[in-house]
Amino acid sequence: MRRSQRVSTSFGFLGVGLFCLVFADLSVSTLDPWQEMARMARGLVTPDFLAVDRLGEALLQTLAFALVGVALAVVAGFGLALVFHVRVVRWGCAFVRAIHELFWALLFLQMLGLTALTGILAIALPYAGIFAKVYSEILEEAGPRAANTLPAGSGTVSAFFFARLPDAFVHLKSYTFYRVECGLRSSAVLGFVGLPTLGFYLESAFKQGHYSEVSALLFLFYVIIATLRLWMRPRLVPVYLLIAPFVLAGGAEISLDNIARFFTHDIVPYPLRSAEVLDISAWTAFGTWTWELLADQALPGIVATLVLTQIALVGSGVLTLVFFPLVSRRFLGPVGRTAGHAFLVVVRSTPEYILAYVLLQFWGPSMLPAIVALSLHNGAIIGHLVGRFSDELALRPDHPRGLNLYAYEVVPRVYGQFLAFLFYRWEVILRETAILGILGIQTLGFYVDSAISEIRLDRAMFLIVITALLNIAVDGLSRAIRARLRLATTPEIQ
Amino acid sequence: MPIFDLKDANAGYNGRAVLSNVSLRIEKGERVALVGRSGAGKSTLLALLYSQRRRGSALIPQDPGLVRTLSVFHNIFMGRLHMNGAWYNLLNLARPMRGEIEKIEPIVARLGLEDEMFTPAGELSGGQRQRTAVGRALYQQGDVVLGDEPVSAVDGHQARLVLDAIAEAHETVVLAMHDVELALAYTDRIVGLNGGRVVMDEPSAGLTRGDLDSLYER
Numbered sequence: 255m256r257r258s259q260r261v262s263t264s265f266g267f268l269g270v271g272l273f274c275l276v277f278a279d280l281s282v283s284t285l286d287p288w289q290e291m292a293r294m295a296r297g298l299v300t301p302d303f304l305a306v307d308r309l310g311e312a313l314l315q316t317l318a319f320a321l322v323g324v325a326l327a328v329v330a331g332f333g334l335a336l337v338f339h340v341r342v343v344r345w346g347c348a349f350v351r352a353i354h355e356l357f358w359a360l361l362f363l364q365m366l367g368l369t370a371l372t373g374i375l376a377i378a379l380p381y382a383g384i385f386a387k388v389y390s391e392i393l394e395e396a397g398p399r400a401a402n403t404l405p406a407g408s409g410t411v412s413a414f415f416f417a418r419l420p421d422a423f424v425h426l427k428s429y430t431f432y433r434v435e436c437g438l439r440s441s442a443v444l445g446f447v448g449l450p451t452l453g454f455y456l457e458s459a460f461k462q463g464h465y466s467e468v469s470a471l472l473f474l475f476y477v478i479i480a481t482l483r484l485w486m487r488p489r490l491v492p493v494y495l496l497i498a499p500f501v502l503a504g505g506a507e508i509s510l511d512n513i514a515r516f517f518t519h520d521i522v523p524y525p526l527r528s529a530e531v532l533d534i535s536a537w538t539a540f541g542t543w544t545w546e547l548l549a550d551q552a553l554p555g556i557v558a559t560l561v562l563t564q565i566a567l568v569g570s571g572v573l574t575l576v577f578f579p580l581v582s583r584r585f586l587g588p589v590g591r592t593a594g595h596a597f598l599v600v601v602r603s604t605p606e607y608i609l610a611y612v613l614l615q616f617w618g619p620s621m622l623p624a625i626v627a628l629s630l631h632n633g634a635i636i637g638h639l640v641g642r643f644s645d646e647l648a649l650r651p652d653h654p655r656g657l658n659l660y661a662y663e664v665v666p667r668v669y670g671q672f673l674a675f676l677f678y679r680w681e682v683i684l685r686e687t688a689i690l691g692i693l694g695i696q697t698l699g700f701y702v703d704s705a706i707s708e709i710r711l712d713r714a715m716f717l718i719v720i721t722a723l724l725n726i727a728v729d730g731l732s733r734a735i736r737a738r739l740r741l742a743t744t745p746e747i748q
Numbered sequence: 749m750p751i752f753d754l755k756d757a758n759a760g761y762n763g764r765a766v767l768s769n770v771s772l773r774i775e776k777g778e779r780v781a782l783v784g785r786s787g788a789g790k791s792t793l794l795a796l797l798y799s800q801r802r803r804g805s806a807l808i809p810q811d812p813g814l815v816r817t818l819s820v821f822h823n824i825f826m827g828r829l830h831m832n833g834a835w836y837n838l839l840n841l842a843r844p845m846r847g848e849i850e851k852i853e854p855i856v857a858r859l860g861l862e863d864e865m866f867t868p869a870g871e872l873s874g875g876q877r878q879r880t881a882v883g884r885a886l887y888q889q890g891d892v893v894l895g896d897e898p899v900s901a902v903d904g905h906q907a908r909l910v911l912d913a914i915a916e917a918h919e920t921v922v923l924a925m926h927d928v929e930l931a932l933a934y935t936d937r938i939v940g941l942n943g944g945r946v947v948m949d950e951p952s953a954g955l956t957r958g959d960l961d962s963l964y965e966r
Contacts, residue, residue: 400826403813403881405888406802408829412837416826420817 260673260739264571271568274561278625283618291616297465301473308467312445312455313474318501319370319451320441321494323377324434330378331385338390351383352725354689355440356607357699357718359447360706365516367509370502373449377440381433388429396422427488435482439605442475446607446692456608460615472604479603520711547713551705552720555691555698559724562621562697563684566628570683571676573633574640575665578672581641584649584664594641601634610690619694627690628683636675643671674741681729688721698724750775751892751920752797759792766792767944774922776891779915781931781952782924784941784963790924793941794894797922806890806918808898812881816870820861820880823869824852827888855883858913860906874901882910886917893918897926908933928960 284290303309337343359376366372400417408416445453452475459467519527525543529536579585580594601609606627613623644664653663691699698721705713752774759767767789774780774797782790791810798807806827807813814823821844829837840848844866856865859879864872869880878901885893893914899907907927911934915921925931931938932952940948940963948963 399809399811399813400815403807403809403884404826405806405828405830405890406804408826409834409837411834412829412832415838415841416818416822416829417815420815423817 260669263735263739264673267564267571268568271564274564277557277561278565278621280622280625281618281620282622283620284616287616287618293463294465294468294612294616298469300466301470302464302466303470303474305467305470308455309470309474311450312452312471313478314501315449316438316441316445316451316475317478317494318498319373319377319444319449320434320437321498322502323374323441324381324430324437325491325495326374326378327381327385327433328430330382332389334382334386335389335393338386343386347383347386348726348729349383349722351380351387352685352722352729353380353718354685354721355380356443356447356689356692357702357721359444359449360702360714361718363447364520364706364711365513367507367512368448369508370499371508373441373444373451374502376444377437381437381440385430385433389426392422392425392429393418395425431482431486434486435479435603438475438479438482439603443605443607446611453608457611460611472608476600476603480599516711521715523712523716524710544716547716551701551713552698552717554696555701555717556720556724558621558695559684559687559691559697559721562624562628562690562695563680563687563728565621565625566632566683566687567676567680569625569629570632570636570679571672573629574636574672574676577633577637578640578644578668579660579664581638582644582664584644584647584659598634598638601630602638604631606631606686607689607693610693614693621695624687624690624693624695624697628686632679632683636672636679639675640668640672644668670739670741673739674736677732677736677741680732681725684728685725688724751778752800752922754796754800757796759789759796765944767796770796770944770946772939772946772949774920777919778937779921779935780923780937780939781935782922782939782941783926783928783931783960786926788941788963789944790941791896792944794896794922794924798894801892804890805892805894806885806888808881808885808893808895810896810900810924812877814869814877814880817868819866819868820856820872820876820883821849821852821865823880824855824883824887827884827886852883852887855886859883859886859910875903875906878902879906879910882914886913889917891918892920893922895921895923897924899930900926928957932957 334343334347338347355376358379359372362372362375366375396418400421401413404413404417442452442456445451445455446457448454452471456468456471459465459471523540523543525536525539577594577598581591581598583591586594609631610624610627613627617623644667647664647667649663653659688698691697691701692703694700698717702714702717702721705711705717750773752772754770754772757767757770757772758765770789770793772793782793784790798805815826818826822841825840825844825848832840839845849865853862853865856862859882861876861879861883864876869877872880878898882895882898885895895914898914899910902910907930911930914923915934921935923931923935932955936952938948938950938952938955938960939946940960942963948960
């Protein structure tokens with residue numbers, strides 16, 4: 255029997271995922287997870303909105319950091335998109351977006367202290383890299399047809415504004431809008447490293463066992479995201495951007511000495527810090543330093559990160575196939591679909607970091623909470639997209655129903671799109687997996703976080719660069735697979 | 749000095765030859781129809797001609813190459829982007845200028861698009877789009893026009909009006925056409941293509957429909 259390439263690739267990934275399960279630590283180490291979960295559930299149904307001042311502050315800061323960060327990234331990203339054909343720009347953007355915003359936040363915290371600028375840059379920098387890439391692709395996709403018919407000598411500026419920008423504009427707008435939602439999630443998560451956003455309040459409420467406050471925070475966060483379309487109006491954006499900088503809170507002052515020391519001392523590998531350039535013994539020590547760091551931390555970190563990523567990728571795929579019928583017109587009536595949408599909105603609006611954090615409180619630090627959190631979050635995102643795609647299918651009038659419809663008519667037709675979305679998220683899942691190490695799962699983020707708490711920034715920097723390179727490698731692999739399977743290289747997100 | 753002069757030209761996509769050993773001379777002022785089955789190489793030949801002489805040539809591609817979110821007015825105005833400075837073009841993009849509207853109004857009226865002047869091109873019917881693309885070429889006033897089936901989606905009577913307008917605005921005309929009668933009526937030279945070769949090159953006068961039938965045989 256000859257299988258299609260798409261099917262055999264899927265089985266290949268499924269096999270790798272199952273094989274990785276053998277090496278994954280899936281233990282539950284808490285003594286009585288059920289009791290804690292019951293208390294959390296009780297808190298969920300009794301949200302405490304009375305802690306208004308704390309709630310308001312948390313949400314206001316989350317919004318302000320997201321808006322200012324994304325706005326800066328839009329401006330920078332658009333500028334970079336125009337020169338994206340320059341190789342240095344492409345590489346630079348690939349590098350900054352390969353590093354998760356939490357890692358950027360950890361680095362900027364060392365450089366700039368707990369200031370507003372730390373939070374803004376942690377969002378703006380990776381997002382600028384993402385915008386540059388996606389904007390340039392959208393502008394590219396607007397196609398050369400209109401531009402080709404322009405009379406010779408029309409001029410670059412006129413050609414851009416007449417033949418490129420207008421048709422691309424609506425796509426640029428909707429992608430930017432989608433990124434604002436991501437920015438809100440990123441901003442919320444920055445609280446976990448000390449910035450005054452949602453995550454900060456969430457963590458402290460959790461630690462004190464105030465589950466009613468946890469649920470109130472989460473509930474309001476969902477409301478903000480669910481109503482995004484209502485308040486995020488193009489006309490209101492300038493108003494928000496004028497107000498936001500005054501809202502942003504930052505404790506410390508920025509010290510130029512700190513910044514200088516960060517670059518000239520802190521991140522320079524320890525053996526080289528006070529050495530002369532030609533000092534052979536320093537370079538030997540540097541070799542040992544690099545080797546030990548690679549063998550003791552980077553390598554185990556990479557293995558754990560990849561193991562977790564592959565399991566979570568398969569988990570996301572399986573859950574996508576379960577979730578998408580919940581929002582598809584092909585399978586459910588309006589009532590069922592509304593419930594399905596509500597469920598998926600909640601699951602995908604919760605940042606995977608927060609989801610993992612919550613599950614980790616129940617089950618203790620193993621790969622289990624991370625796998626479940628990543629699979630749920632990504633399954634909900636891709637399930638939503640595949641569900642919408644399945645609504646567009648033209649089926650014959652006498653199509654079968656139920657499971658036959660699912661297996662014979664719908665899944666085969668959406669499968670290409672499904673794989674495209676899944677491979678597109680692969681790199682995102684990897685980046686997220688690395689960062690979950692901060693929670694105590696021994697992926698690369700774990701070693702980065704330990705290095706930072708030991709104030710060994712040279713090691714942290716080295717490991718972050720390794721993480722970025724791993725990300726770029728997986729992104730390249732994913733691109734190659736998508737090209738080989740002839741899947742759309744950039745599926746329309748939204 | 750001929751406007752176009754191809755000698756034994758070859759062209760293809762992805763290693764598959766579409767045109768082989770095509771020789772074609774077109775003098776100033778000629779009106780030429782390229783006829784032949786679909787896949788005979790008409791569009792490729794037009795693209796080849798256009799690449800030889802971009803300056804001064806107006807192009808009407810088969811896919812009309814419109815910007816869907818811009819109005820008919822702006823799409824037609826794009827025919828003269830090269831004649832204005834960038835700032836002028838941007839101002840006119842933000843707010844159509846009186847003077848430009850006055851210049852484009854007669855073209856729009858002649859093409860029967862007066863009610864659609866400020867409709868986004870994406871909301872037009874196929875025939876309206878095609879006429880908008882013709883409008884852009886008319887406004888450009890190149891001395892040569894290269895059109896790929898410029899009236900294929902326009903109905904009979906209007907097709908004649910559109911072809912009249914094209915013939916008036918441009919000195920040299922090269923059109924790929926599948927409607928043999930229109931080709932005979934509006935051009936003075938028929939170039940027949942089959943399988944990527946020129947198999948016929950004769951004055952229109954004296955040719956009949958039947959003479960062209962052989963082009964459509966395999």
